[in-house]
Amino acid sequence: MRRLLYTLIALAALLVLAALGLVALNLRGEDPLPETPAAFTSTPALVERGRYLALAGNCAGCHTARGGAPYAGGIGIATPFGTVFASNLTPHEEAGIGRWSPAHFWRALHNGRSKDGRLLYPAFPYPSFTHITREDSDAIYAYLRTVPAAATPNAPHRLRFPYDTQAALAVWRALFFTPGTFTPDASKTAEWNRGAYLVEGLGHCIACHGTRNVLGATEEKLGLGGGLIPVENWYAPSLSSKHEAGVSDWDTQHVVALLKTGTSPRGSVMGPMADVVYGSTQHLSDADLQAMAVFLKQLPESSPKRDASASPARRDAGVMARGAKIYDQQCAYCHGDAGQGAQGAYPPLAGNRAVLMDSPANLVQVLRHGGFLPATAGNPRPYGMPPFGHVLDDDGIATVLTYIRGAWGNDAPAVSRAQILRPS
Template sequence: MRRALHTLLALAVLLIAAALGLVALNLRGEDPLPRTPTAFDPTPAQVERGRYLALAGNCAGCHTTRGGAPYAGGVGIETPFGTVFAGNLTPHAEAGIGRWSAAHFWRALHNGRSMDGRLLYPAFPYPSFTHVTREDSDAIYAYLRTVAPAPTPNLPHKLRFPYGTQPALAVWRALFFTPGGFVADPARPAEWNRGAYLVEGLGHCIACHGTRNVLGATEEKLGLSGGLIPVENWYAPSLNAKREAGVADWDTQHVVALLKNGTSPRGSVMGPMADVVYRSTQHLSEADLNAMAVFLKQLPEAGPADKAPPASPVRRDAGVMARGAKIYDQQCAYCHGDAGQGAEGAYPALAGNRAVNMGSTVNLVQVLRHGGFLPATAGNPRPYGMPPFGHVLDDDGIADVLSYIRGSWGNDAPPVTRGQIMRP
């Protein structure tokens, strides 16, 4: 009996120690809030800077519903664990952040913790925002205090058990999150460091272009190596692989054009990236766009295995190629040309197109099935778009025509199988 009591006591001590350890890990790097509220009297310049920084962080992308009040929240962010709803960031005292101080807002960005101390879900990308400076955090807060208060209540998250619990979130944070801050590289020029700050911090590019583990955490060591965007089924290509979306060999002006206009002589954007350009990067200054381009161009390239061409030509099924050729002639050639040459300034060439030849076929299937459209920007106000063909082609037809495109006009990518494009 005494031995059993000792065992239970030891287990209780271990559980208490583990709980205290979790608390300590979730408080690391967190400055205590001021005991008394401090005055916050922003200048017009600070408010304007905050407006600009909110655009750089694409805050409205998650915190503004289509047709809804600006920054009133309500957007459902689908994850493999359920739906997280973005909160109301307007200065409404009850529904929004009207009672938050600048210190509360900074703690949310830097530590992922709400005003009342609750741990926030990383669908709010605080693992990236932790690199945002206090000065920029205060500027964004100053701007948000000027938007119209909206009484839109925050919606409860819909997460499967145990993912919707604070203890589970505390364990996740202990495993995968450490508060940080941006540290400039003294060996790099100021422009490169500014680009790194925007890409790794406010821009939170790794949220899409990073690889995630089974618990949804980004693999920081892999950097911007590409990854499937959960639930949305779009693949955000690697930004450091020439065969995907690396820009090391691009002219800086072409990278800037892509971020500002959504299109450039070297490529164009569709899917979730089109929304990023529309809501965020088209509004950035030339200096910041140049800085981002400089940083992206100097990303370490992927390993040789990622860049190596196939050892021998891919074997093709004659029947698949014939069926694909017929579909292409009927549905695609009018815009993309008989030889996949496209039309400059309107329809992209498919011959030699790295989006066509990329290992992942996810985006090709999405564009063919649902259509794809460039963002309307000042530099490209009336972009051409790709109509959807999901109502015309079944899964076999999509597989056939994509296999034909990936094996014609010098393209030599593997064919697309029906299993790769099964409808959800």
């Protein structure tokens, strides 16, 4: 009995130490809030700066529901663990952040903690926003104080157990989150550092273009190496590989054009990135877009996932013949008999790196649901691709994509029916 008692005491002590360690890890980098909030003085210039920064961070993309009041929240963000609902950021005192101080707002961005001390879910990308400066946080706060107050209540998250508990979130944060600051690289130019700040912090590009582990945390060591966006089944291609979406060999002006208009001589955007261009990057200054382009062009090149020197893939002649027939009936009118496309209207499919990527996920999405460029000031009436999900079944989609990825000199792996059902 005595040995059992000692064992229980030791286990209890270990549990207490583990709990204390968990609390300490979740409080690292966090300054205590002042007992009496300091007076906050806003100016029109600060508000305008905050409006611009909110656009750069694409805050409305999650916090403004279609047809709803600006920044009133309500959008459900689907995750593998359930649905997280974006909160109300208007100055409404009950439903919004009207009773928040600038310090509360800064703590949410920097530490991922709400006004009442609750830990926030990383669907709100505070692992990136932690790099935002206090000055920029205060500017965004000043701007949000000026938007019309909306009484839209915050919807409760719908997450499965145990992901709906603060304890599970504390463990996740202890493992995967450390508050940080943006530290300029003295060996780089001011322009490069500005681009790094926008891409890695405010723009939170890694939230889509990063690889995630089984618990939903981005693999920081892999950087912007690409990854499948959970639930949405769009693949955000690697920004560090010229075989996917890397721009190291692009002219800077073409990178700027892509971010500003959604299209350039070297490529165009669809899917979630079209939403980013529409709601965020098209509104940025040319100087900031130039800085982002400079940073992206200098990302270290990652190795291609496939060996370009490997022998051409073997293809089933019957599948290729059936795919050619579908292509002739459904695709050739716009994309050309030889996949050459039409300049300024329909992209070429021959040699198109979006076609040749290992993952066919985006091709499946575009073929099934259609694909549309964003309407921007520089490209107000973009061409789009209609959906074919009502015309082609899963086998038909797999067959025509296999043909496209193996015709006209293309040499990408065939697409299976299993990949249509579960893109990879």
